[in-house]
Amino acid sequence: MPAWSAPWCSTSADWGTAKPSPEFFDRLRAWAPGDPHEILYVGDHPANDITPARAAGLRTAHLRRGHIGLTTRAPEADWTVDSLTDLADLLTGR
Numbered sequence: 456m457p458a459w460s461a462p463w464c465s466t467s468a469d470w471g472t473a474k475p476s477p478e479f480f481d482r483l484r485a486w487a488p489g490d491p492h493e494i495l496y497v498g499d500h501p502a503n504d505i506t507p508a509r510a511a512g513l514r515t516a517h518l519r520r521g522h523i524g525l526t527t528r529a530p531e532a533d534w535t536v537d538s539l540t541d542l543a544d545l546l547t548g549r
Contacts, residue, residue, distance in 0.1 A: 475503045480511035495533075497542065499524030505532045516542055 467473040470482045480496075487494045491512035498504020499518045508515045509531055517529035519537050529535065536542045543549075 475507040477507065477511065480507055480513065484511060484513070495546075497539075501527050501529035501532075505529040518542070 465486065467479055470479065472478040472482060474480070483496070484491050484494065492514060494513045495516060496504065496508035496513045497516045497518050498508065499521050500523045501517065505515045505517050506529075515529070515532045516534040516536055517524070517532035518539070519525055519535060534542065534545060536545060
């Protein structure tokens with residue numbers, strides 16, 4: 456696989472589709488390096504982020520921030536975290 460270097464940034468407008476559309480997650484899988492089960496999708500909205508990302512075969516982290524993230528649950532997420540720092544600690548084993 457060719458080396459992938461960050462930062463890469465794209466928007467749904469660039470791709471001509473938006474979440475929770477399956478096409479959005481198809482584009483994401485094509486864009487990101489690795490197999491779908493190696494890609495972690497982080498989002499705060501269970502219906503727009505976690506559920507469709509899981510359906511696309513991605514790993515998921517429910518970020519509990521903002522109104523939606525704090526007031527809804529995403530039991531199907533692989534992880535639930537309260538901050539990106541918590542997620543980084545979790546993923547690096549700190």
